[in-house]
Amino acid sequence: MKKVLYLILLLTNISIAQNKQYNLDPNGKNSNFHYLIKTYPNNAMEFRVKKDSGTVYQITAPLYETIKSNYDTISKILPQNKKLKVKDSTIFFIQYFYKNDRTFFNEKNQIEVNNSYFSNFIKEQKSIVERKYKNSKVIYMFENGIDISNYKKIDNFFVDENNYFRTNYFKKSILCGSFLIIKPNGQSLIRNGEYRLDQMAEHLNSKIWELFFESNSINNSEEEHKTE
Structure with missing residues (x-):
């Protein structure tokens, strides 16, 4: 039973890691996604997919x-x-x-x-x-x-x-x-x-x-x- 539980937790953690989202301000500092949208209305949200399958959102693109x-x-x-x-x-x-x-x-x-x-x-x-x-x-x-x-x-x-x-x-x-x-x-x-x-x-x-x-x-x- 413990082995099954361990396997479930392992697969869950892998799934979460694969879908991790990074929200960065123009200087590369972690922030809240909605805060970035409101704070930088003259910028657009650029994104890129990382090797761990996570997605980086950074509000650095010109509007x-x-x-x-x-x-x-x-x-x-x-x-x-x-x-x-x-x-x-x-x-x-x-x-x-x-x-x-x-x-x-x-x-x-x-x-x-x-x-x-x-x-x-x-x-x-x-x-x-x-x-x-x-x-x-x-x-x-x-x-x-x-x-x-x-x-x-x-x-x-x-x-x-x-x-x-x-x-x-x-x-x-x-x-x-x-x-x-x-x-x-x-x-x-x-x-x-x-x-x-x-x-x-x-x-x-x-x-x-x-x-x-x-x-x-x-x-x-x-x-x-x-x-x-």
């Missing part, structure tokens, strides 16, 4: 980033994956999902069948944005390694197979994903963390957009970011 995109490259890459019709004046709205984000995916990085967020909510968001901005395309982009086979028939679901967007735009894993607007002139705005696509679209208001780009100090390549 906003600006970047200069190569629009010609983007407009050629996206239609390669699916039959996506784009024009030279198309504005791209991209919502990016990161591997190992348990907000959306299970431990196998799969989208569960009948997930209401993917089945209903983001479809409604796409409809709202594309109806309001006639020259726009909404794209849901998934980091390579995420299994979207349960939703493969949805036309605007893309896997970042060659890691182009992960390498050039979304360099850190952000809890709840990231949002990106790419305009035909190359000006691009990233918003990290929990948000909604229709809220992101409001940044196209000229008064809001100019707050990010009026200085004309935006980077000249996709290799560098400017954080806000």
